[in-house]
Amino acid sequence: MQHLERITIDPNICHGKPVIRGMRWPVEVIMDMLGSGMSIDEIIEDHPELVREDILASLNYAKMLVSGRLISQAA
Incomplete structure (x- = not known):
């Protein structure tokens, strides 16, 4: 999915929530x-530390979650 590489999950950052x-x-x-x-x-x-692709990645990530698709990635 487009821009999803911008979303990271790390248990040491924001309690493991998906972040930019x-x-x-x-x-x-x-x-x-x-x-x-x-x-x-x-x-x-x-x-200003955020860019357009970060926002689009967030939207794509949320879309994947509500669609019921599994999102796998390395932290």
Whole structure:
């Protein structure tokens, strides 16, 4: 799936939640920002350490989870 390599899972970072590129940015928080009505551009403007591909990776990851597909990856 597109951009999923940007999502990492490490038990030592954010209690093993899926995060963006090993940073302390959980996919869950990205989804909260989008759900609150923020645009991708607004998120990036407020948090310049994130890039468009990070947001798209979060969306793709969430889509995979709700579709019931298993996501396997190395941390």
